[in-house]
Amino acid sequence: MKGIFRFSLVLMVAPLFCGTAFVIGYVILVALTIPQLPAWAQPAVTQWLLDIPQHAESSDNGAYGLNGSSSPAGLSAVQWDGYIGTETMIHGLPIIDRVQLWSVWYDKPLLGCLFHDPRYESHTGSDFPMNEGTPIHTTISGKVVWAAENGPWGNLVVVENDGYQIWLAHLSSIEVSEGDILEYGDEIGLSGNTGNSTGGHLHYGIKHKTEAGSYVWLDPQLFFNEDEYIYIGCSD
Ligand SMILES: [Zn+2]
Structure with a gap:
C-alpha cells in the first residue's frame, strides 16, 4: 500500500518538475541563441520569445513627490522658474525624425x-514608444529648469516658458543643462527606458501654471496634429 502511495505521489509531482525544467531549459536556450543571431534580428526575436514590453509606465508617475513625500525626487522637486521668453507657443512633436521600434x-x-x-489613475502625458537612442527635441523655446535623474521619471528634462513646462521623461541621455536657454526644436537628449518605464518610450507631458498658483496637466494631443503620428494604442 505504501509503495502505491509513493508511486502516485511521484506521478503527481513529476509534471511540476518537468514543467520547471522545461521553462529553465527554454530560457537558457533563448539566452544562448539570441546573441548568435545577426544584430538586426535580435530585438524582434527577443520580443517574440521572452517578453513584450509595454512601452509605458506601470503606474501614474504624476503622483510621485506629492503628499509631503520626503524624497527629493519626483514631481514637487521641479519648481517653477518664472522664465518668460519670446515665442512661447508649444507645437509639434518632440520627435522629428523617423523612429525605430524593435527592428x-x-x-x-x-x-x-x-x-x-483609464488604465492609470491619471496618466499625465502622452507615451511615444521607440527604441532607445532616438533624438528628442523641445517643442517650446525656453529655459531648462530640470535636467537630471528624477526618481520614477528617470532621466528628465523640463523646459519652461511663460507658465508652461514641457516634461520629457525616461531619457537614456541628457544633452542640456539646467539654466540653458533653448530655441524651438533644439535637441535635449536621447530617448530611453530609465525610471518607472517598461520598454523604451518617451513620456511627453505639458504642465500649465494656473492663476490660482496651482497647475494642471494639459493633453499634449491638443498641441499636435493627427497626421503627425501613427496611433498604435496602449499595450498593457
Ligand atoms: Zn507616460
Missing part, C-alpha cells in the same frame, strides 16, 4: 498610451 522603422512617431489613459 522596424516607421515614417512617423508612434503614439501609445494617451493622456488620462
Whole structure:
C-alpha cells in the first residue's frame, strides 16, 4: 500500500518538475541563441520569445513627490522658474525624425498610451514608444529648469516658458543643462527606458501654471496634429 502511495505521489509531482525544467531549459536556450543571431534580428526575436514590453509606465508617475513625500525626487522637486521668453507657443512633436521600434522603422512617431489613459489613475502625458537612442527635441523655446535623474521619471528634462513646462521623461541621455536657454526644436537628449518605464518610450507631458498658483496637466494631443503620428494604442 505504501509503495502505491509513493508511486502516485511521484506521478503527481513529476509534471511540476518537468514543467520547471522545461521553462529553465527554454530560457537558457533563448539566452544562448539570441546573441548568435545577426544584430538586426535580435530585438524582434527577443520580443517574440521572452517578453513584450509595454512601452509605458506601470503606474501614474504624476503622483510621485506629492503628499509631503520626503524624497527629493519626483514631481514637487521641479519648481517653477518664472522664465518668460519670446515665442512661447508649444507645437509639434518632440520627435522629428523617423523612429525605430524593435527592428522596424516607421515614417512617423508612434503614439501609445494617451493622456488620462483609464488604465492609470491619471496618466499625465502622452507615451511615444521607440527604441532607445532616438533624438528628442523641445517643442517650446525656453529655459531648462530640470535636467537630471528624477526618481520614477528617470532621466528628465523640463523646459519652461511663460507658465508652461514641457516634461520629457525616461531619457537614456541628457544633452542640456539646467539654466540653458533653448530655441524651438533644439535637441535635449536621447530617448530611453530609465525610471518607472517598461520598454523604451518617451513620456511627453505639458504642465500649465494656473492663476490660482496651482497647475494642471494639459493633453499634449491638443498641441499636435493627427497626421503627425501613427496611433498604435496602449499595450498593457
Ligand atoms: Zn507616460
